[in-house]
Amino acid sequence: MSDPVSIGLVWLAHGEGLPLPRQQTPGAAGLDLAAALGPDEVVEIAPGAVAMIPTGLTIALPEGYEAQIRPRSGLAAKHGVTVLNSPGTVDADYRGEVKVLLINHGPAPFVVRRGERIAQMVVAPVSRVIFRERETLDATERGTGGHGSTGR
Numbered sequence: 366m367s368d369p370v371s372i373g374l375v376w377l378a379h380g381e382g383l384p385l386p387r388q389q390t391p392g393a394a395g396l397d398l399a400a401a402l403g404p405d406e407v408v409e410i411a412p413g414a415v416a417m418i419p420t421g422l423t424i425a426l427p428e429g430y431e432a433q434i435r436p437r438s439g440l441a442a443k444h445g446v447t448v449l450n451s452p453g454t455v456d457a458d459y460r461g462e463v464k465v466l467l468i469n470h471g472p473a474p475f476v477v478r479r480g481e482r483i484a485q486m487v488v489a490p491v492s493r494v495i496f497r498e499r500e501t502l503d504a505t506e507r508g509t510g511g512h513g514s515t516g517r
């Protein structure tokens with residue numbers, strides 16, 4: 366297995382005491398993120414509503430990496446709760462708090478309390494990109510076909 370990507374992390378005060386995010390099994394891609402709400406704080410997300418949930422985490426990704434904030438399938442399957450902007454993008458130069466934007470597509474209010482694992486983070490390499498304008502593009506078999514052009 367390749368060497369782990371080492372990421373600096375500083376807890377904000379309201380995150381202290383929460384478990385360090387980690388890949389729970391040797392093959393896991395995601396690191397679960399827990400809600401850094403106050404000990405007695407309850408966030409109720411009504412059906413159709415959105416809530417920005419703090420994680421108490423600030424991180425410094427190495428240059429050339431991003432972190433994606435993705436839904437947990439269990440929350441989606443059981444409660445219809447997912448990440449609105451999935452996959453959220455945490456830039457390598459971002460030093461603010463990592464936050465999770467949840468939306469409740471389910472029929473019942475969804476309650477979040479401190480420590481609940483609400484999403485997962487996947488760290489991935491990023492390509493540096495420069496667009497070069499030109500007169501024409503090289504020809505391909507597909508050409509301009511898309512949006513279902515290979516069906517039927």
Ligand SMILES: O=c1ccn([C@H]2C[C@H](O)[C@@H](COP(=O)(O)OP(=O)(O)OP(=O)(O)O)O2)c(=O)[nH]1
Pocket residue numbers: 434450452453454455456457459462463464465466
């Ligand atoms: O789910 C998310 C998505 C983003 N961010 C943070 C990290 C990211 O680096 C920053 C900006 O995110 P993004 O580029 O998606 O938002 P924007 O609306 O384009 O804001 P900005 O103009 O600050 O880039 O917000 C989160 O904490 N959680």
Ligand SMILES: [Mg+2]
Pocket residue numbers: none
């Ligand atoms: Mg942006």
